[in-house]
Amino acid sequence: MKRITFITKSIFILAILFFIPVLLMAQKANWQNLDLHKDGVFGISAEKAYDELLKGKTGVKVKVAVLDSGVDIDHEDLSAVIWKNPSEEKNGKDDDGNGYVDDVYGWNFLGSSIGNVNYDNLELxxxxxxxxxxxxxxxxxxxxxxxxxxxxxxxxxxxxxxxxxxxxxxxxxxxxxxxxxxxxxxxxxxxxxxxxxxxxxxxxxxxxxxxxxxxxxxxxxxxxxxxxxxxxxxxxxxxxxxxxxxxLNEQFNSRDTVGDNYKNVEERIYGNSDVVGPDALHGTHVAGIIAATRNNKKGINGVADNVEIISVRCVPNGDERDKDVANSIRYAVDKGAKIINMSFGKSYSTNKKAVDEAVKYAMSKDVLLVHAAGNDNKNLEQEANFPNRLYESGGSAVAWLEVGASSWKADSTLKAPFSNYGKTKVDVFAPGAAINSTVPGSKYQVQSGTSMAAPVVSGAAAILRSYYPNLTAVQVKEVIMKSAIPFNGEVVVDNGEKIRFSDLSVSGGIVNIYEALKLASTY
Known part of the structure; x- marks a missing residue:
């Protein structure tokens, strides 16, 4: 009997991993950009916004930092939107004097001259x-x-x-x-x-x-x-x-590859200039959702059309380390990022103070931080999730958006089955189930997760900061929250239990850039 239980459970896992994404992908391509009433899927109405509100208008370039596993900077649908450091050349020298040699396209805090970290432990x-x-x-x-x-x-x-x-x-x-x-x-x-x-x-x-x-x-x-x-x-x-x-292996420790003094959280200068790394699938997928070149007859349309992607590598296959996250935030801020996408998270934090100080630095420079809420189908009112906007010393980051993942249908399945949630801990939901985007080698793949929902919001925020550049980071957050489209029905949370979608987040809604742009015009 036990063996059959295991087999049945495993088939269910396989179905979740493969059947649901394929089923959803059978809907419309780039569904996250579509409109509920016009297209029949609960996207963010980006295409409608471009057609009706932004037609003939010109925005300014916005730098969006992708703190992730790495980004394929040569991808056919991304190469045109990759940021290039105007003060640095690939010559083995620190041309801009910031301590990071050859940081032409960003920086990698998971490597050194001897190689790059791929796998790492969980923080536990x-x-x-x-x-x-x-x-x-x-x-x-x-x-x-x-x-x-x-x-x-x-x-x-x-x-x-x-x-x-x-x-x-x-x-x-x-x-x-x-x-x-x-x-x-x-x-x-x-x-x-x-x-x-x-x-x-x-x-x-x-x-x-x-x-x-x-x-x-x-x-x-x-x-x-x-x-x-x-x-x-x-x-x-x-x-x-x-x-x-x-x-989960205590005997495995990859940090020797980096060669830093890991216990010294004040240490800033380490790593290398390889912003792609050994496995850039996740980061490349995230970058494509934000800014894959629009209307170039290749692949997909990113959410935003005036973006430069700064790749900052700090997320291994395993849990990211707080020191790397803190330094990545600081690096992105110093390179002019106005939005930082963080599609990662973990249940424990050993150096939260270091991350908090970096977040405070970002707040002082008018930077919006967008963070994925996590994929454990947990209520974050009861479960810890790091990083988060709450400072260890008290107070919180005011320009921080915590993002849950939604599916495409306006019914009880609207909450993606894996997405974390929380009435006061998650700010807003965005499309995150079966999102087609860029992956290394100029290829495309469907992925699901709050990791996909966060860059949808980062892309929406980039549109707002592009076409309304006088908006502060706090105002951009406010506009996104206030313009979210509510869903008043109940959704399945766990084991068939249903609760009102409005109780899953602060805003109680799905990001909608069409409504956000209309609201932004009144500021």
Whole structure:
């Protein structure tokens, strides 16, 4: 019975990962830019805004920093919008005197002269490793009274890490079980690349096989078995293996590649000029949503049309480090970014003060920070998520937008099933389910996440700062919030539970650049 439970759960995971994005993609391309009433999908009405409100108008260039995994600066749909440092040449010298040699297109805080970081731990793993140095191998009887509080924290974190490892291993075993089930069915069929009709002829033994075959019959109408098989098992099993090998492994530490003094959060000058890095898929996708060249008959249309993308690499495959995030924010601000997109987050923070100080610096320079709320379907009123706008010392960043992800339909599915939410912690929602955008190698791919919703908002903010350049960062946030389109119905949150969409965020609505531009004209 246990094995069937695992198999059924794994098929559900596969369906969420692959079936839903394909189904949504069957709707209209660039749906995030479309209009609910005109096009039938709950986009942000960008195309309507260009056609009706911005036609014949000229905006100013706006620099948007993408703090992420890296950006493919040579992509066919991005190369024209990549920022180039006018004061720096690729010559091995620090021409502009800022300490960063050859920062022509931005900077990489995840590398050095010896290479680049790809994988890293979760912050939870790093915390356990840190506490292990103090408490590892010690019996509880040896713990002093003055150490007791830290020891209890250590035990709690250690237990959470152990649970995560166990859950991840179970998921890997579950996916493997589904793979074995499918392999046995294909062996019965006797073909290397079976089709839907071949699975329809099978005599099935149990519910899990029926569910799997039903899923396959539907998906094989859209893509061949070979690619579906790879997506289902190659990518998914790799994800869980990476979790165990890198993210949750206390013995793995990639920081030697950077060569900085990680404990010195005041250290600013480290890294290298490689803004692409070893895996720029996520950052390239984010950049494309914001600013892929519009109407060039290639790929997609980004939200904004007058943008220069500054690539700042600080997000590995794993949790970003606070020191890198803080330095990335400062770098972006100093290079003139008026909007900073941060499509990353984590459950723990070890140097929040350093990030807070960088955020305060951004606030002092009239920069808008746009942050993804996270993909755990959690209520952020009850769950921690970092970075956030709340300062450790009190107060908060006034020009910070926390973004949840929405789907395309104005019904109970409007909240994307993975999106975090929070009545006071999330500001607004934006399209984030099955968004087609740029990926390395001048290719395009559908991705889902609040990571996709945040750049939709960054793009909208860039339009406002382009066509109404006198607006402050705080005013841009205010305009976006006030002009969000409300949805008064209930949406599914978890296990079938429904709550009003208006209770998921401060604004209770979906970003709409058409209405935002109309409101901005009154300021």
């Amino acid at each position: 793993t790093r915390l356990v490793r840190c506490y292990d140095e103090k408490f590892g191998g010690r019996d509880s009887a040896e713990i002093k009274i003055s150490e007791q509080k830290d020891y209890e924290i250590y035990k709690d974190l250690k237990n959470k890490l152990t649970d995560k490892k166990l859950d991840t291993f179970k998921e890997l075993v579950s996916i493997g079980a589904v793979k074995n089930t499918l392999d046995s069915l294909v062996e019965i069929i006797g073909k290397d690349n079976p089709r839907s009709k071949d699975f329809k002829r099978l005599k099935l033994n149990d519910f899990s096989q029926e569910y799997l075959v039903s899923f396959l019959i539907h998906e094989l109408k859209k893509e061949p078995y070979s690619s579906l098989y790879y997506n289902m098992f190659g990518e998914t099993m790799r994800y869980y293996k990476e979790q165990l090998q890198y993210h």
